[in-house]
Amino acid sequence: GDSVTQMEGPVTLSEEAFLTINCTYTATGYPSLFWYVQYPGEGLQLLLKATKADDKGSNKGFEATYRKETTSFHLEKGSVQVSDSAVYFCAPLRSGGSNYKLTFGKGTLLTVNP
Amino acid sequence: GAGVSQSPSNKVTEKGKDVELRCDPISGHTALYWYRQSLGQGLEFLIYFQGNSAPDKSGLPSDRFSAERTGGSVSTLTIQRTQQEDSAVYLCASLKATNTGELFFGEGSRLTVL
Numbered sequence: 001g002d003s004v005t006q007m008e009g010p011v012t013l014s015e016e017a018f019l020t021i022n023c024t025y026t027a028t029g030y031p032s033l034f035w036y037v038q039y040p041g042e043g044l045q046l047l048l049k050a051t052k053a054d055d056k057g058s059n060k061g062f063e064a065t066y067r068k069e070t071t072s073f074h075l076e077k078g079s080v081q082v083s084d085s086a087v088y089f090c091a092p093l094r095s096g097g098s099n100y101k102l103t104f105g106k107g108t109l110l111t112v113n114p
Numbered sequence: 115g116a117g118v119s120q121s122p123s124n125k126v127t128e129k130g131k132d133v134e135l136r137c138d139p140i141s142g143h144t145a146l147y148w149y150r151q152s153l154g155q156g157l158e159f160l161i162y163f164q165g166n167s168a169p170d171k172s173g174l175p176s177d178r179f180s181a182e183r184t185g186g187s188v189s190t191l192t193i194q195r196t197q198q199e200d201s202a203v204y205l206c207a208s209l210k211a212t213n214t215g216e217l218f219f220g221e222g223s224r225l226t227v228l
Contacts, residue, residue, distance in 0.1 A: 006156075032215050034215065034216075042221065043222065044205070049215070089157065093215040
């Protein structure tokens, strides 16, 4: 079945540091890939996505590139802010006919200190 | 409503009692998902409803868990004879459109079994 391996946290950085959160997946075919974010006290929300190989998803300064050859979708940001402190989830989307199911990684807790 | 609504937001119950958790998805969304979020375990898929199709129940951890979706809208997740290991945050999400795969999450129902 589908699975996703995500860098374990917690990750603690100082403001303006560079961030990478690794994510690799196994899935049948070429799924769409997603990063979701959960800010403290809030529900999960979509951060960015990529639907095919070599696509780059980007939002709020975060980027991730769909690497088919390495089955990876690593999340990066060049300069993190305190407001980026949250839990980040990588998720490939399995689709078959009319069925769509996201398989989430375990999440990576990011804390950014001022 | 504006978003996915879940109730109750917090539920404390005694071991052996039954609980019901409710989800009101975003109107017009095609599918509804239940996930469970436990500390250190990430998001665990429970069940998925898509239109009038038979639900995908492959993630339900035991026969004490069941869910229904009435009229293609509101969903109820029922846990019978609760156990302490059922303590978690139960998240509901609805799907905006099948070709985007973007889920919209509620803020969750935190269940504590004493």
